[in-house]
Amino acid sequence: MxxxxxxxxxxxxxxxxxxxxxxxxxxxxxxxxxxxxxxxxxxxxxxxxxxxxxxxxLTSYVELFDRFDIFNYLFNSILYAAIVTIGSIVINAMAGYAFAKFKFFGRNFLFSLLLAMLIVPVETIIITQFTIIHNLGLVNNRLAVVIPLIANAFFIYLFRNFFKAVPDSVIESAKLEGAGNWAIFWKIMMPMSKPAIATVGTLSFIVSWNDYIWPLMILTDAEKFPLQVAITNINSTEPVYTNQIMAILTISTIPLIIVYILAQKYLLQGLGSSGTGQK
Structure with a gap:
């Protein structure tokens, strides 16, 4: 049996x-x-x-590259995803470290407020987000695509839990050796948080790579479009060929598969760890 x-x-x-x-x-x-x-x-x-x-x-791929500037769209997507990935790791790690190890007035309240943001759908704040970007004069600017995606409540929560499980004695020992908060963060905490870094890096890359609505709203110049927005243009440009649409969809999927395969080990550790890098 x-x-x-x-x-x-x-x-x-x-x-x-x-x-x-x-x-x-x-x-x-x-x-x-x-x-x-x-x-x-x-x-x-x-x-x-x-x-x-x-x-x-390769016929459909050759015809696709002949009809559209795919290399430019790929460059834009890779640029946006790289900036968002690096920015997410650095900014959210610093915020998570502050919530985990610094004691300041209103820390618990601010963290609770941060967690409450997790239940707010992105679609409900996208108009406000657009208004802020417009007031900053960043409409149709590449920075407008990446700035809203860098800070993320879930990533801060993940880093905070990871750093919180690191014993305070590690930090105290480093301070006795003369290390400041900045040195402790970069030389001790960040190297210990590889699973969290891989998790945040992978998820932020996927979010940026698949982002469609926000770049479509904020960009007006087709040369700045990421691949996901360009796919819509390709799908609506006559004549429309199914094999070429499948080719561009395949191209857009390959980087996600590669990133997941490379980060799979650390991704599973990061989502399943308690904060010390150990399962």
């Missing part, structure tokens, strides 16, 4: 995995075949397979 239960469990997990992988397989395979083949194979297993003619595999 235990053997049968194990087979059933893994069988169900396999079916669930296939259910989630199916759209990804169809997207990639559709980008590697001609427009006609996509609709011809739609009702068969071949829909999940690339073209049997290897010469057709």
């Amino acid at each position: 235990p053997g049968i239960k194990k087979v059933v469990k893994y069988g169900l997990l396999l079916l669930l995995a296939l259910f989630f992988i199916f759209p990804l397989l169809w997207m990639i395979s559709s980008s590697l075949k001609s427009e006609e083949s996509i609709y011809q194979d739609l009702n068969s297993v071949q829909a999940l397979l690339p073209s049997f003619q290897v010469s057709e595999w």
Whole structure:
């Protein structure tokens, strides 16, 4: 009986995995075949397979790059994601360290207020956010895309919990050696928080890379569009080719897969750790 239960469990997990992988397989395979083949194979297993003619595999990608400035859109997305990722790690780590180890008036109240912000949907404050950016004169500015994404209540919460579990004796010992708060933060706390850094870095990269509504609202110059906004333009520019749409979607997905694979080990530790880097 235990053997049968194990087979059933893994069988169900396999079916669930296939259910989630199916759209990804169809997207990639559709980008590697001609427009006609996509609709011809739609009702068969071949829909999940690339073209049997290897010469057709890169045709949609070549045509896509010929029609649109994909390299510029990729550069914009990578630039925005890199700034948001680095900024999120630094800013949220400093805020989390302050909440965890500094004692100041109203600390608990401010932290409770910060946690309350987690239940506020982003859509409810986006108009206010736009008004602030407009008053700062940053509309259609690249800075306007990244600034609202850097500070994040959840990331501060994660760093705060991580730093809070670090014994105060570690900090006291460093102070006895003559280290200041800044040196302690950079040379002791940050190296100890690699799982939290990887978690925040990965999640902030994903948030920035997938961000669509905010860049669409704040940018008017198409040359500054990130890839996600550009996809909408590609999808509405006649003539529209399904294989080219699948190609650009595949291109936009690859960096997310790479980042997750590279950070998977630390990501799991960061989400499951108690604050010392240990599970």
